[in-house]
Amino acid sequence: MRNRISTSMLCVLLSLPAAALAQAPAPKPPEGDKPEVKPRPKAAEPAAGQPETAALAEKLKQQQKQLDEQAKRLKKLDVVEKKLDEMEKERDEEKLKKLKESGGKSFKPSFRIFGFTDFSLSRFFPKKGDFMEVATSKDLTFTAVSANLYFASQITRKLSTLLELRFTYLPQGVIEEYNSYTRMNGQLTPVEDVQFTRKDQTVSSPVDATYFRLGGLVIERIHADYKVADWLQIRVGRFLTPFSVWNTDHGSPTVIPVCVPYQHRTWFVPLAQTGIYVFGRVFPRDDLYIDYGLTVSNGRGPADSVMDVDDHKALGVRAKIAYDTPKIKVELGTYGYWGRIKDKEKGYYYDLGTAEMGSVLVTTEHADELIATVDLRVEAYGLLLQSEFAYRRVNYLSPSSGTTMQRSFGSGFLTEGAIYADFAEWAYFALLGYTLPLKGWLGKMKITPYVMHNLVAGDNDSRFHIPVVGINFKPFPALVFKAEWEHVRSYLNKELWAKNHLVRIQMAVAF
Amino acid sequence: MIRAILTTAAVVLVGITSPRPVHSESSNDLLIIANKSVKRGSASRAEIRSYFLKKRTDWKGGGSVIPINATRSSDLRKAFQDKVLQMTDSEEEEYWKDEGIRRGVKKPTEMSNTLKAVYHLKGSISYVFRKDYKGDVAKILAEF
Numbered sequence: 001m002r003n004r005i006s007t008s009m010l011c012v013l014l015s016l017p018a019a020a021l022a023q024a025p026a027p028k029p030p031e032g033d034k035p036e037v038k039p040r041p042k043a044a045e046p047a048a049g050q051p052e053t054a055a056l057a058e059k060l061k062q063q064q065k066q067l068d069e070q071a072k073r074l075k076k077l078d079v080v081e082k083k084l085d086e087m088e089k090e091r092d093e094e095k096l097k098k099l100k101e102s103g104g105k106s107f108k109p110s111f112r113i114f115g116f117t118d119f120s121l122s123r124f125f126p127k128k129g130d131f132m133e134v135a136t137s138k139d140l141t142f143t144a145v146s147a148n149l150y151f152a153s154q155i156t157r158k159l160s161t162l163l164e165l166r167f168t169y170l171p172q173g174v175i176e177e178y179n180s181y182t183r184m185n186g187q188l189t190p191v192e193d194v195q196f197t198r199k200d201q202t203v204s205s206p207v208d209a210t211y212f213r214l215g216g217l218v219i220e221r222i223h224a225d226y227k228v229a230d231w232l233q234i235r236v237g238r239f240l241t242p243f244s245v246w247n248t249d250h251g252s253p254t255v256i257p258v259c260v261p262y263q264h265r266t267w268f269v270p271l272a273q274t275g276i277y278v279f280g281r282v283f284p285r286d287d288l289y290i291d292y293g294l295t296v297s298n299g300r301g302p303a304d305s306v307m308d309v310d311d312h313k314a315l316g317v318r319a320k321i322a323y324d325t326p327k328i329k330v331e332l333g334t335y336g337y338w339g340r341i342k343d344k345e346k347g348y349y350y351d352l353g354t355a356e357m358g359s360v361l362v363t364t365e366h367a368d369e370l371i372a373t374v375d376l377r378v379e380a381y382g383l384l385l386q387s388e389f390a391y392r393r394v395n396y397l398s399p400s401s402g403t404t405m406q407r408s409f410g411s412g413f414l415t416e417g418a419i420y421a422d423f424a425e426w427a428y429f430a431l432l433g434y435t436l437p438l439k440g441w442l443g444k445m446k447i448t449p450y451v452m453h454n455l456v457a458g459d460n461d462s463r464f465h466i467p468v469v470g471i472n473f474k475p476f477p478a479l480v481f482k483a484e485w486e487h488v489r490s491y492l493n494k495e496l497w498a499k500n501h502l503v504r505i506q507m508a509v510a511f
Numbered sequence: 512m513i514r515a516i517l518t519t520a521a522v523v524l525v526g527i528t529s530p531r532p533v534h535s536e537s538s539n540d541l542l543i544i545a546n547k548s549v550k551r552g553s554a555s556r557a558e559i560r561s562y563f564l565k566k567r568t569d570w571k572g573g574g575s576v577i578p579i580n581a582t583r584s585s586d587l588r589k590a591f592q593d594k595v596l597q598m599t600d601s602e603e604e605e606y607w608k609d610e611g612i613r614r615g616v617k618k619p620t621e622m623s624n625t626l627k628a629v630y631h632l633k634g635s636i637s638y639v640f641r642k643d644y645k646g647d648v649a650k651i652l653a654e655f
Contacts, residue, residue: 248613
């Protein structure tokens with residue numbers, strides 16, 4: 001109705017003045033009068049030998065030649081583009097075929113290899129005569145310690161495997177024993193039967209006497225996953241403990257700083273476990289999800305990756321809530337772990353009287369371990385805040401002299417036959433970084449300065465304070481450079497025991 | 512002159528009094544499309560994002576999701592990165608590098624003809640410009 005009124009109004013408006021405003025036709029000229037048409041003057045013929053005209057003609061000729069050449073090039077380009085289109089079409093068909101196979105009844109497994117590595121230059125600055133002068137390398141050092149390789153396979157639509165191997169030059173250069181001295185009146189006297197030993201993995205080939213230096217292989221994780229649905233997945237094998245953002249990120253191209261939090265270096269929480277992990281994810285909202293999981297494993301032990309030395313299994317519970325949008329991400333998680341560590345020395349006996357043989361098992365370590373962790377990660381408008389707190393309590397069930405369940409710091413010198421007391425310790429780290437808003441100048445490159453603080457403390461009044469300042473530069477996603485200064489202050493029984501700092505530059509590559 | 516003024520006035524009058532369309536469609540609108548086997552009738556930006564970043568691998572109504580990207584550096588891919596993922600190309604690349612290290616996950620397959628791929632693959636989701644969409648070939652879940 002509205003439309004009809006509008007249209008008719010338009011017609012009325014348009015028609016009203018039409019007759020009044022119509023232009024009067026032009027008057028006809030009187031008959032007999034023909035307009036006088038003056039002849040056009042003829043264009044002047046180029047005079048023979050005029051240089052400008054000849055030059056112009058030559059220029060035109062050249063331009064025509066250029067146009068012809070361009071037309072030829074365009075034709076060739078057309079042919080190339082057509083070929084590219086055909087190749088892309090063939091590639092699409094091939095990909096479509098593979099995808100159909102992966103989604104259809106006859107599934108074709110897939111396999112990928114990828115990984116990362118990093119290289120560093122570092123210099124440790126301990127106080128002269130400090131214990132740390134020998135505990136770490138203080139000399140300016142290039143390091144290319146390891147490379148991690150991933151082998152990922154999708155066996156069926158629901159079943160996949162992941163193997164992560166770390167290739168390393170270690171244990172080359174590991175110090176197995178330090179020289180030991182007593183000092184009296186400034187005179188050093190070596191302790192007998194104690195000698196400095198550094199591991200040397202150099203071997204000579206029996207075939208041609210070529211020297212080789214052997215390295216090592218660490219199986220970071222190896223597990224098979226079966227996905228029932230997003231809310232229920234089962235992982236079996238050796239898996240990373242789902243207890244922190246750091247442990248999940250764990251690769252040098254992914255984490256921001258060079259420095260690994262002290263509690264991760266010393267296995268405050270078991271970084272990996274052998275057993276079963278049942279987990280899932282639900283979405284209460286499209287931008288909000290909750291992860292949950294249960295771990296059952298060998299726990300921590302002298303050979304936990306290979307076997308358990310008792311029937312007791314370690315239990316762990318994981319929960320995490322995440323709010324995920326393009327501009328703001330918030331993740332808050334927690335992990336609780338209860339495990340028992342037991343170690344035994346095995347032997348045989350032979351009864352001289354009865355000629356009977358039997359086994360002898362001596363328990364050398366028996367303790368319960370309880371761990372609770374909380375982790376937080378916030379990313380908003382270039383700002384990154386990452387923090388983790390962990391608490392650990394160890395209760396010995398019988399006098400133990402084993403070495404598996406040590407404090408992270410402050411155990412003192414290990415002496416044979418020493419009996420350890422129950423202990424508690426806690427650790428936290430907090431990292432704050434900001435990716436500078438320089439997209440206009442840097443394009444896809446990212447610069448993120450950061451500060452970090454790491455604290456490990458125990459109920460024996462020992463403390464480890466580690467403030468860190470650094471900068472992370474990512475020219476493109478597969479490559480990152482980091483430069484960092486780390487200061488370490490160690491306190492034993494509330495007294496400052498050591499004060500050092502460390503400078504490191506690292507380059508990490510994901511391939 | 513007077514005719515011109517009156518014509519303009521009439522056009523303005525028509526414009527004011529005519530009912531306005533809710534959404535002016537453009538041929539460069541981005542359509543999120545899914546295979547006809549998918550039970551979903553629509554999806555939010557956050558839901559679509561979670562499929563393409565593999566934070567979620569099952570459809571809300573059930574069944575596995577197969578996300579398919581357009582080829583990298585294509586206008587279509589850039590439009591999707593801008594309007595749905597809200598990431599730059601290098602941010603998306605960085606995300607997949609990190610996810611590979613964290614979980615061993617690989618990024619979605621890339622195809623130059625996303626409409627054809629979605630038509631053929633059960634459970635698949637992708638995107639196409641409106642001008643390239645052929646009616647009834649796939650389900651439209653969202654428009655951006």
